[in-house]
Structure formats: C-alpha cells, structure tokens
Amino acid sequence: MPRPRSAAADTAILDAARRLFGEGGLGAVTVEAVARRAGVGKQTVYRRYADRNAVLAAAWLEVAEGEVVVPESADPERDLALFLKRLFGAFGANAEPLRSLMAQAQFEPELRQTLRAAFIDRRRATLADLLRRLAPGASQADVGAVVDMAFGAMWYRLLVGHDTPGPALARRLAKLASAALA
Amino acid sequence: MPRPRSAAADTAILDAARRLFGEGGLGAVTVEAVARRAGVGKQTVYRRYADRNAVLAAAWLEVAEGEVVVPESADPERDLALFLKRLFGAFGANAEPLRSLMAQAQFEPELRQTLRAAFIDRRRATLADLLRRLAPGASQADVGAVVDMAFGAMWYRLLVGHDTPGPALARRLAKLASAALA
C-alpha cells in the first residue's frame, strides 16, 4: 500500500555525496548539504541511512563494488600480480575518498565494522585463496601475514603519501610473496 | 615585555586532552572540554593551537617521541625480529592515540607532513638499513617494498582491527622478509 521508496532519491543522494566530496573533501559532505544538493529532504536521507557515516560508507563502498575479479590462469604468480595490479588501479581511481573513509572509520567503530565487512574481509579472503594456490604448503599464519603485508603496503602508501601503490608495487609484491612463501 | 605564556597551562592542556581521550575517545576531546578539564580559558587553548586538530596533533605527537633502538648482533634476522618486536611493543602501548593521529593526519596535510618527519621516515630509514644488512644484494626498490610491507602490515592491522601487531607478527615478518629478499 505505501508508496515505494524513490530510486531517484537513492541515486541523487549518493551522487550528491560524491560530488560534494570532490568539491570540499569529507568535511563538505554533511547530511544537510547532501540533502540540499540532492534536492531531497533530510528525512529521506535518514530513512535510508542510519547516520552520516552510513551515507559515506554507501557512497564509496558502492563505487568499490565488483572490482574484485580473480584471474585463474595456469601461472599463479602472474595471476597474483594481475589481481594486485587491477586492485591498485581500481583503488587509485578512488584513492582520496577511500583514504578519507578509512580515516573516518578510526573515529567511528560502526563505520570501521562496515568497512571491514563490505570491503576488507572479502579482499583478504580472495588474496588468501590466490596465495594458497601459489604456495599450497604455506602455513595459514604465514599466508595471513603475507595478506596483511600486501594490503598493508598499499594502504600504508596511501595514508603516508610517500609513494603511490601502482603496477610496479603489484609486480614486486607478487614476486616477494612468491619468494617468501616458497 | 608581556607576561610569558604559562608552562603550567601548556602541560595542563595536553594532559587534559590525553586524559579525555582515555575516557571517551577522540570525540570527547573537544576544545571546550579540554579547557574546562585543564582549568584554563578557551582562549588560552586557542592562543596556542590554531584549532581543535592542532591540539590533538600536539597531544599525541609529544607522547610518540621516543627512541628507536637498533640491535646490532651477528644475526641480522634476529636483529630484525627484535627491532620489529620492540617497535610493535612501543606502538601497542599507544595504539589508540596513534591510530587516531594517523587518521586525523588524513584530514590535515600539515599534520601528515609532521607525522612523516617525526615518525615515519626515521623508522623507514632504520628498517631499510637493517634489511640491507640482511640482504646486501637486494635492489633498492625491493628493500623499499619490503619496508612498506612490514610497516604497512603493522598499520593495516591497527587500522582495520582484525588482528594486533605483536611479537608473532614481528617474527613472521622477519622470516618472510629474509626469504623474500634472499
């Protein structure tokens, strides 16, 4: 009976959030500004998202969806390098918002949880699978450590800003991981 | 000629900030609360720090000053493990504020710079030295990547929260780094 939620509002909200981020960083993405920019009432935002952080999460986790394609050739090290290269490429496109999101998550446990559930954990699992194919004999713990090293290197560069995670890092990481787990 | 700034106020402000962080996280560290807790006028805070973020920066950067002791035994892999173990231990003691600091730095380019200068770069250089002693033949680029992998793993765990960087990670990292650069 009730009127269904407007799909137009859905996209308008997330678009507005992304546009505002582009213009003024995370600080410009206030719920009020998003609602105004989207031509939507504040309540329409809060009907969809619990709070500001949920909006932020939705806006950029949506963007980051579906970017995890697992190559499955005969050469596991090539597969690994390719996977990381693609990942870093996709990341690079959204480096700024993801960096901000990770930072924001440090202040908001709930957002941190969401980030892990929607983003981190899946990627860790996928990389772990790839590594196990690469080195079937490696211990669970070593695989976990290598996963943290690979993603850690990427985030570390993003956060510290001394270098960019790109194809070169992907190649090197694949090589070093192979050697480490051999 | 004018009255000099009160050193008592200096320490009272930073102490108050740290205590409030301990009690309620970053959100509890408002300028107003800091001033009240420190028994100081708000203006006295704003005379020292441009804004809330500057207060946060000062409070945690002061805490995070400290020695990086480099072990130099005959066994480079042991040295590496020991170095990382100590580092992770020292970090762990201030994990929460440092996590917040790194997050805050993502919103404050100036703080990010300070953080690198006072923290990150020194530790990266030290680790790079250790790695070069461990694997004299390794390329500069590989060493850099391994440094990012090691510190990256630590920060990544801190930020994502799925695991703690502790002695076990230190050992494993040392082992994997050895293997990777061999």
Added chain:
Amino acid sequence: MPRPRSAAADTAILDAARRLFGEGGLGAVTVEAVARRAGVGKQTVYRRYADRNAVLAAAWLEVAEGEVVVPESADPERDLALFLKRLFGAFGANAEPLRSLMAQAQFEPELRQTLRAAFIDRRRATLADLLRRLAPGASQADVGAVVDMAFGAMWYRLLVGHDTPGPALARRLAKLASAALA
C-alpha cells in the same frame, strides 16, 4: 510545507527573557540563558530574532501593548490629569523594562522606529487632542512643546531616577499645562 514555528517556543522564549530580566536585570538576559530557561535550543531563538537585541525588543514591546483610554468628561483639566495619572500608573508597572527598552532603542535605530510607531506617537497624538480641547486657542507649536514637556518629564524621571512619575506629577502637569496654554 515545513513544520510551522512552535508557538510554545515563541512564548517560552519571551517569558524566559522577562523572567531573567526580573531576576538579574538586562545583563542576565543573554541568549544562552534565555534558551536554557525556555528549554529551547539556541538556534530556535536565533531563528526568530536576529540577535540578542531583537529578543529584548520583542519581549518588552509585547508587554507594553495596551490601551490608551481617553477620558472625556466636561472638565478637560480633570480629564488631562486622569489620563496622565493612568498613563504613569501603567508605566510604573513596567518602568524597569521600559526604561531598558528606551535605552536599548538608542543603539538600535530599527527598534527606535518601532518604539515610536507602537508607543510614542499614539500617546503624543492623544495628549495633543486633550490639550487642544483644554486650550482651543493654543498654537500647534505650543501644544507640541507641552506634549514633549509632559512626556519628557515622565521619561526624564524614569531615566535619571531622581523621582518617580506618579499621580502627583500628573496633577501638577495638568495644572501647569492649563496655565501655560491659557
């Protein structure tokens, strides 16, 4: 379409302002205190009034609305005395806030205008009528001067505080006005 402004908040704000004035004079009527006392957010005050002064204005102008009853007996001097007596009586009840209002108006041209329109001019017109009935031959200018003398005496006593405008002054003013315009 939006939710209409709360009438309860309207009255709560002005009541709070008046009560605070009663307790601590004009100095006690801060926007923050008003909001707190009224059980209202600061923004709710600022949504209605441009600033603190506008709140003060509204609070006392509302109080000061009231009838100017013109007695019309066969004895114009008695009528005059009665009119002034009533006026002074009504004034006396709100002497403090009105005194403050007149003072505040000296800093706020807009309020000064409002005060004249809602207050001063009507009373001046009424008194001028009464005086013309009392002394049909008096010049317009003399009548105007006497009006200023009568109200002036009242305000002067209020502002300077050396004496109170009461029935005695009303009688004397009526007598002197009669003599002056004869």
Added chain:
Amino acid sequence: MPRPRSAAADTAILDAARRLFGEGGLGAVTVEAVARRAGVGKQTVYRRYADRNAVLAAAWLEVAEGEVVVPESADPERDLALFLKRLFGAFGANAEPLRSLMAQAQFEPELRQTLRAAFIDRRRATLADLLRRLAPGASQADVGAVVDMAFGAMWYRLLVGHDTPGPALARRLAKLASAALA
C-alpha cells in the same frame, strides 16, 4: 620616588575613546580598542578608571564641563530663554555621545549615578534658581516639575528623535514656564 602618572596617557585615552565613538558608536569603544588606539597598556586605563563605564563617563562628561553659564540680566524670562538656548546648543554638539551615555547609564547603575552627580543635578539646580527668580511665589514642587518638564522635553526629543531641541524650543519653554508658574 614613584614615577608620576603620564599626562600624555591621560589625554591619549580620552581622545582615543572619543575618536572610536565617532567611528563606530558606543560599541566600538572597548577598553582594548581604546588602549591600543591610545598606544597605552590596558592596565594604564584600568589604573585611571574603575571600568569601561568610567572611561565612557570621563570621555564625555569632560567635554560637557563648564558649559553652564548663567545669564543674570534684568529680564528673568530672557535669561531663562538664553540659558536654555545655550544649553541646547552645547548639547547639540555632543548629542550623539550624550544620548548613548544616557542609554548606557540605564544598564549600569553606577554610571547612572555618575551621570547625575556630574551633569544632571547641577543643571537642575541652576535651572531651579533661574525659575525661582522668575516666579518667586511658586511652590518648590511646581518649580521641580517645571525643571523636569524643561530638561525632560530636551532629552525626550533627543531620545525619541522626532524633533531636535533647539533655540525654538528654548524660547517656547521659557514662555510656557513663565505662564505656568505665574
């Protein structure tokens, strides 16, 4: 032994206050601004004046000093008219600050007292003398009422702003006072 107070500072302070009033009204006359403009420390102001209001009083009551010259010819009504004319003229020159001062005095009992002592009372006494010479038989109370009417009319016009107290008012006031007390 003690260094004497600087006369230069004395005048610099009051000049600064008057200049600031000219530029931005009473609101611009803060103690800090006065001190800065006068090239003087805040304490030097507070050494001379109890508080901001005392500075204001000093700045404009000094200006208004010595303006009361009592004419003593054979024609008391002419004397009265002349006295009022001069008074209004002197007033007119400082109408704005005196208006502000009277307004401010409504919020600051101490200032109100000062204003009376240094200004109002002397003028009232002088006018009462003149009136007694004009009408030796008039009752004390009637004289007092006429004094309030005359000064009241002046202040009333100043405060309400519907007309200016000038020579015309002075003449009319003299005439009406004569008639009233006859």
Added chain:
DNA sequence: CCTTAAGCGAGACGGTACGTCCAGTCTTTGG
C-alpha cells in the same frame, strides 16, 4: 474509486561544539 499508510520536500526542533571577542586581572621587563 476510495481509502490508507507510507514516502516525499521542507525545514523547525533540542543539543553541542565551534572559533571569536571583551571584561577585568595578573605578570613580565624596563624606565
């Protein structure tokens, strides 16, 4: 076709913190 329940844009609501500005006091160094 007509209820009816929920969605909608708009923006008011109680709160809380921000960063600014003065008041009036205190504390330096230097006449």
Added chain:
DNA sequence: CCAAAGACTGGACGTACCGTCTCGCTTAAGG
C-alpha cells in the same frame, strides 16, 4: 611605582551540523 605589552580565566556571541520531529502533499495497493 609607573609604563607598555599581552597572557590569564571567564563567559557570551552568533554559526553550523547532528539526528529527530512534524507539516501538507503525493503516490501506490487493497478493499
């Protein structure tokens, strides 16, 4: 002891968002 300078506590200012609540209006679906 006076002076200039400016730091000190204290507290109000007016602004900006947060997340909630409430208007009048619109839009399905089920009776």
